[in-house]
Amino acid sequence: xxxxxxxxxxxxxxxxxxxxxxxxESEAREAASSEAGDPLDKASSSEGKSTSFEESNLEWQTxxxxxxxxxxxxHGSFGKCIDCGRRIEPVRLEAIPWTPYCxxxxxxxxxxxxxxxSLTL
Numbered sequence: 001x002x003x004x005x006x007x008x009x010x011x012x013x014x015x016x017x018x019x020x021x022x023x024x025e026s027e028a029r030e031a032a033s034s035e036a037g038d039p040l041d042k043a044s045s046s047e048g049k050s051t052s053f054e055e056s057n058l059e060w061q062t063x064x065x066x067x068x069x070x071x072x073x074x075h076g077s078f079g080k081c082i083d084c085g086r087r088i089e090p091v092r093l094e095a096i097p098w099t100p101y102c103x104x105x106x107x108x109x110x111x112x113x114x115x116x117x118s119l120t121l
Contacts, residue, residue: 001079001090006097010070013098017063024056062098069098081105 072078079088081102088102101109 001093003073003078006078006093007070007073009097010066010073014063014066014070017059017066021056021059021063024059028056065098065100068100072100083108 069078072080079093080086081088082100083105084102086102088099092099092103099106
């Protein structure tokens with residue numbers, strides 16, 4: 001397995017996530033500072049802030065997973081499922097290099113979490 005390849009992809013993803021999070025936070029601040037007195041404008045602004053917050057939250061969750069994957073590279077455990085210890089499928093790592101689970105264990109986790117709250121890794 002080419003760890004340098006995955007490390008570079010994870011570092012690129014980390015930079016992209018940090019840029020996105022900064023943009024979402026900036027958008028939320030702009031929406032807060034431009035709230036007008038009109039109830040329709042306030043509702044629209046509130047919806048925009050909520051959307052930016054949700055997107056930023058998802059980006060933060062992914063950032064944590066990316067950083068965890070970078071730590072696994074450093075510890076020599078990258079590419080091994082954190083549940084069962086089996087090798088994570090190469091095609092899965094190519095698609096989602098920050099995944100901590102093999103496909104089988106990911107499915108088990110997905111079934112344990114309600115559909116509206118699950119994050120597929």
